Amino acid sequence: MKKVATTIGVLVVTACVLYGSVAYADMPGADPEELWHYITKVCPYKGWSFWPDHQGMQPGRAPHGPLHRVYVNDRALNSPRPPVQYGAIEVKENYSRAKELKAITVMYKVIGYNPIDGDWFWVKYTPEGEAKPFGKPQNCILCHGTRSVFFVTEQD
Numbered sequence: 001m002k003k004v005a006t007t008i009g010v011l012v013v014t015a016c017v018l019y020g021s022v023a024y025a026d027m028p029g030a031d032p033e034e035l036w037h038y039i040t041k042v043c044p045y046k047g048w049s050f051w052p053d054h055q056g057m058q059p060g061r062a063p064h065g066p067l068h069r070v071y072v073n074d075r076a077l078n079s080p081r082p083p084v085q086y087g088a089i090e091v092k093e094n095y096s097r098a099k100e101l102k103a104i105t106v107m108y109k110v111i112g113y114n115p116i117d118g119d120w121f122w123v124k125y126t127p128e129g130e131a132k133p134f135g136k137p138q139n140c141i142l143c144h145g146t147r148s149v150f151f152v153t154e155q156d
């Protein structure tokens with residue numbers, strides 16, 4: 001049994017590495033279900049990296065939880081910054097003060113998706129993967145959009 005689990009683990013990692021190197025066309029679409037499947041099954045975000053200056057659990061601000069972890073995929077990590085390159089995904093786990101996972105907020109840079117605001121596809125998931133809101137929510141963009149004075153990305 002343990003051997004089977006190890007083999008599956010290796011397969012997942014292999015698929016993930018392959019996905020990292022194949023064409024952008026193999027990335028998920030700007031669709032909350034495709035993206036959830038990608039970050040939990042195809043290339044599970046828990047195996048991704050942290051920004052070098054933002055490792056592990058960190059204190060955060062409203063409207064996100066008081067504690068968070070931000071995972072970034074290889075495309076985000078290997079971007080000549082700023083800005084991060086297309087195909088970059090950042091997954092932010094938002095925790096309560098008691099370290100209970102409350103929400104997973106994701107930003108995913110998709111070619112031509114929303115050029116005026118940096119081409120980010122935004123999603124807020126429940127820990128179970130239910131997406132609400134998603135797409136181009138005004139409130140996410142207000143704080144994070146490239147037109148915003150408060151453009152927030154931790155790597156800048």
Ligand code: HEC
Pocket residue numbers: 059060061062063064065068070090091092105106107122123124133137139140141142143144152153154155
């Ligand atoms: C009121 C401003 C505000 C709004 C609204 C907001 N955010 Fe954020 N966001 C922040 C701040 C500030 C941070 C930095 C981390 C922290 O303090 O929690 C952040 C960090 C993030 C990160 C981590 C990536 C990075 O580079 O910092 C993601 C992903 C994210 N937000 C997604 C979202 C999504 C999705 C929405 C909409 C559902 C949203 N945010 C709405 C202010 C906001």
